[in-house]
Amino acid sequence: MNTITDAVVIGGGIAGLQVALDLADQGFDVVIVEKEPSIGGKMISLSKVFPTLDCSSCICTPRMAAAAHHERITIMTCSEVQAVQRVGEHFSVTIRTRPRYVIESACIGCRKCEYACPVLVPHEFEGNLGARRAIYVPFTNAMPQVALLDVENCTFCGACARACPTDAIDYLQEPAITEMEAGAVVVASGYALTETQTADRYGGGKLANVLTGLQMERLLAPHGPYGRVLRPSDGRIPDTVAFVQCAGSRDHSLPEGQGVPWCSRVCCMYAIKQAMLLSGSLPLVDITIYYMDIRAFGKGFEQFYQNARAMGINFVKARVARITEGENANPVLRIERIEEDGRVEDQPHDMVVLTPGIVAGWDPSSVIPVQIGSDGFVLSEHASLAPCRTRVPGVFVAGTASGPKDIPDSIVEAGAAAMEAANHLRRTAYASRRRTEAEAGGR
Amino acid sequence: MSMSLATDFRKDVVRLGAGDLTACMNCGSCTATCALSEGTAAFPRKTIRYLQIGAKGQIEGSLEPWLCYYCGDCSVSCPREANPGETMMAARRWLTARYDWTGLSRWMYRSHWVELGALLAVAAVVLALFLIPSGFGFRALSSHPEALDTVRLDLFASRTFVHIGDLILAFVLSTLLLSNAARMVYLAMRGRRVPIRAWIRPVTEFVVHGLTQRRWRDCDNDDSRFNWLRHILLVSGYGTMFVLVVVFLNPFQVEDTAWHWTSLLGYYATLVLLAASFTILSDRIRKRTQMHAFSHFTDWLFPILLALTSLTGIVLHLLRLMDLAMPTYVAYVIHLCVAVPMLAVEVPFGKWAHLLYRPLAMYLEAVRKRAAAEA
Numbered sequence: 038m039n040t041i042t043d044a045v046v047i048g049g050g051i052a053g054l055q056v057a058l059d060l061a062d063q064g065f066d067v068v069i070v071e072k073e074p075s076i077g078g079k080m081i082s083l084s085k086v087f088p089t090l091d092c093s094s095c096i097c098t099p100r101m102a103a104a105a106h107h108e109r110i111t112i113m114t115c116s117e118v119q120a121v122q123r124v125g126e127h128f129s130v131t132i133r134t135r136p137r138y139v140i141e142s143a144c145i146g147c148r149k150c151e152y153a154c155p156v157l158v159p160h161e162f163e164g165n166l167g168a169r170r171a172i173y174v175p176f177t178n179a180m181p182q183v184a185l186l187d188v189e190n191c192t193f194c195g196a197c198a199r200a201c202p203t204d205a206i207d208y209l210q211e212p213a214i215t216e217m218e219a220g221a222v223v224v225a226s227g228y229a230l231t232e233t234q235t236a237d238r239y240g241g242g243k244l245a246n247v248l249t250g251l252q253m254e255r256l257l258a259p260h261g262p263y264g265r266v267l268r269p270s271d272g273r274i275p276d277t278v279a280f281v282q283c284a285g286s287r288d289h290s291l292p293e294g295q296g297v298p299w300c301s302r303v304c305c306m307y308a309i310k311q312a313m314l315l316s317g318s319l320p321l322v323d324i325t326i327y328y329m330d331i332r333a334f335g336k337g338f339e340q341f342y343q344n345a346r347a348m349g350i351n352f353v354k355a356r357v358a359r360i361t362e363g364e365n366a367n368p369v370l371r372i373e374r375i376e377e378d379g380r381v382e383d384q385p386h387d388m389v390v391l392t393p394g395i396v397a398g399w400d401p402s403s404v405i406p407v408q409i410g411s412d413g414f415v416l417s418e419h420a421s422l423a424p425c426r427t428r429v430p431g432v433f434v435a436g437t438a439s440g441p442k443d444i445p446d447s448i449v450e451a452g453a454a455a456m457e458a459a460n461h462l463r464r465t466a467y468a469s470r471r472r473t474e475a476e477a478g479g480r
Numbered sequence: 481m482s483m484s485l486a487t488d489f490r491k492d493v494v495r496l497g498a499g500d501l502t503a504c505m506n507c508g509s510c511t512a513t514c515a516l517s518e519g520t521a522a523f524p525r526k527t528i529r530y531l532q533i534g535a536k537g538q539i540e541g542s543l544e545p546w547l548c549y550y551c552g553d554c555s556v557s558c559p560r561e562a563n564p565g566e567t568m569m570a571a572r573r574w575l576t577a578r579y580d581w582t583g584l585s586r587w588m589y590r591s592h593w594v595e596l597g598a599l600l601a602v603a604a605v606v607l608a609l610f611l612i613p614s615g616f617g618f619r620a621l622s623s624h625p626e627a628l629d630t631v632r633l634d635l636f637a638s639r640t641f642v643h644i645g646d647l648i649l650a651f652v653l654s655t656l657l658l659s660n661a662a663r664m665v666y667l668a669m670r671g672r673r674v675p676i677r678a679w680i681r682p683v684t685e686f687v688v689h690g691l692t693q694r695r696w697r698d699c700d701n702d703d704s705r706f707n708w709l710r711h712i713l714l715v716s717g718y719g720t721m722f723v724l725v726v727v728f729l730n731p732f733q734v735e736d737t738a739w740h741w742t743s744l745l746g747y748y749a750t751l752v753l754l755a756a757s758f759t760i761l762s763d764r765i766r767k768r769t770q771m772h773a774f775s776h777f778t779d780w781l782f783p784i785l786l787a788l789t790s791l792t793g794i795v796l797h798l799l800r801l802m803d804l805a806m807p808t809y810v811a812y813v814i815h816l817c818v819a820v821p822m823l824a825v826e827v828p829f830g831k832w833a834h835l836l837y838r839p840l841a842m843y844l845e846a847v848r849k850r851a852a853a854e855a
Binding site: 283287355372378381 | 517526559
């Protein structure tokens with residue numbers, strides 16, 4: 038399949054969606070390439086956002102819908118960019134689309150296949166805390182509302198095909214390659230978390246009641262895996278919950294993949310947010326946040342932090358040195374009471390949330406010759422004056438692909454990247470020439 | 481609690497090899513990682529904090545540096561690579577210098593030229609003792625020509641004189657060391673009300689830790705077990721040699737090639753000293769464990785001197801067995817020119833002083849605890 042567009046946006050998270058909307062609203066054609074089966078990125082999996090405590094789904098879903106229904110925006114899910122080649126002033130983008138084994142145009146998202154499927158697998162979207170079927174709609178507010186079949190776990194029993202009212206199941210789908218011609222490329226590939234929980238000092242990944250921040254988001258989300266906050270090990274309501282700050286951030290001692298030396302910028306605030314939400318959903322729970330220092334630097338952040346203190350959330354200055362398992366599968370944190378007499382204590386909690394480090398979600402340098410910093414994030418042409426321009430003309434970057442940042446900053450940067458891309462398209466006259474040629478060719 | 485701050489204090493300790501004090505942001509993960517931290521005798525963060533702010537008075541009186549056995553876990557897990565383990569080591573160096581009332585220790589810790597100069601000066605005195613007096617050393621040989629044909633060590637260096645020298649050296653060095661230790665007790669305990677009872681009961685701590693270094697075994701890693709084992713063997717070898725030289729010099733310093741019961745002990749001590757000092761040096765060269773990753777020049781000097789003492793002792797022993805008279809005498813003098821300066825410099829002023837300071841710190845910590853419990 039060969040197509041032409043004005044701009045390709047790599048990544049359909051909140052930054053990528055904003056870039057696409059801002060470009061499309063200016064009259065440019067945009068293709069969003071998303072590797073997951075739904076757009077929405079990390080934000081759609083969050084419970085609420087700081088510091089406003091807006092429901093994340095409620096403010097993210099309209100953006101997803103706006104992009105999905107925009108006449109100038111094409112969304113390609115289950116798709117990855119394999120190569121970006123410069124041809125004159127424009128780019129040739131090779132996109133590989135994995136088969137869903139469900140015909141996208143035929144599927145009506147009724148989920149009958151899902152109800153018929155006999156296979157249960159841990160649900161990645163729920164941080165592996167809940168279960169899904171082998172054929173499933175990615176999550177309740179996924180966009181597009183189209184099922185996909187997970188061939189790794191499918192038993193090919195045929196139940197889904199028999200249940201499907203529109204005969205949308207196609208076991209024989211093949212991967213598809215799309216050659217896309219575009220005048221600009223925007224990298225909005227987002228972030229990933231370090232595997233901090235696998236570090237020996239944090240229990241080596243073996244402690245059931247040690248969760249990551251994103252798993253806690255799912256427990257707190259109204260449509261989360263349990264529908265309420267429960268301990269994974271035994272389904273009990275936790276009495277004490279601890280947050281371990283800088284677990285994997287600002288840490289030179291952990292190996293690559295488990296920790297990063299920089300500050301991940303959002304953990305202080307989302308831990309405070311989660312603590313507030315927890316005390317809302319479990320009014321009797323004791324919450325302790327172990328921190329090195331609270332970085333509440335954004336607009337309204339300090340007030341948010343002070344509110345949390347006033348609500349009775351305990352803030353203890355101590356870096357957690359070790360997590361072991363005590364009685365009743367309780368994680369036990371070893372800390373120094375720095376602000377008291379400096380004694381060392383083993384403090385048990387029912388449940389512990391680690392806030393892992395933030396690393397780049399994807400390395401674009403394998404397909405686009407953009408420069409990558411030593412931290413793995415995309416390098417800007419100029420960190421302060423041109424944060425959205427990469428060192429390749431026509432390739433721009435937005436959101437956490439260029440470094441850890443929160444949602445408002447990602448949105449702002451997405452707008453800036455869209456403006457840079459629009460300027461580039463106008464300067465190279467790519468879009469207007471393309472339209473003229475199309476009209477002349479009678480296309 | 482009032483405290484006075486010394487602005488140049490931090491520079492002093494950094495000169496002695498402390499880690500990056502400015503990197504530390506007091507997160508406390510070192511203290512919480514430490515297997516030996518317990519109750520309020522928790523370290524290293526507090527010690528580092530005192531160093532950062534220049535709380536000299538707090539460091540002077542602190543025992544924590546001596547309670548640390550440097551397993552290195554804190555340095556490995558420090559998120560800022562501030563090297564708390566080596567900072568504790570530097571604090572021990574600073575304390576050793578602080579306890580020493582002569583001020584020599586401070587000089588020697590700050591400049592390796594001074595330390596080498598001191599070693600050479602003591603060696604020169606030893607050499608002079610063998611060259612100048614008429615009835616002793618090389619000048620004694622002129623009146624005993626038979627001592628040039630066969631080894632007559634007693635004519636070259638009479639056991640009576642050497643024994644007297646031993647005892648004088650032991651007296652001077654222990655006086656210096658004990659007076660330094662008295663300053664340590666004063667600095668650690670001043671301003672505290674300690675009932676007599678609290679001073680007496682914990683004496684067992686002193687004896688047990690002095691003999692076994694048991695606390696080291698509580699360090700929570702395998703390297704520490706090995707290091708403890710090597711150290712206790714080294715101590716046993718050193719102790720054996722000390723007893724042979726100071727108490728049993730008569731049966732130890734012999735001149736014939738016959739079998740002596742002291743040889744067995746001598747062989748054991750030499751073997752242990754040699755093995756320990758060489759493996760310590762190899763560990764420091766290879767930076768085998770965190771403890772060996774950073775080496776101050778005093779960390780090199782001590783095992784080098786130990787190894788040289790053992791090697792010259794072996795050469796001396798072989799030459800005597802081969803009955804080579806003059807080479808034996810020369811080897812004897814060289815052996816003493818290494819061993820005596822090592823003892824004279826390291827025991828009261830250097831790294832070796834820890835043999836008293838560590839068990840004393842354990843004892844004083846126990847006294848403090850007991851006093852606090854009774855109060």
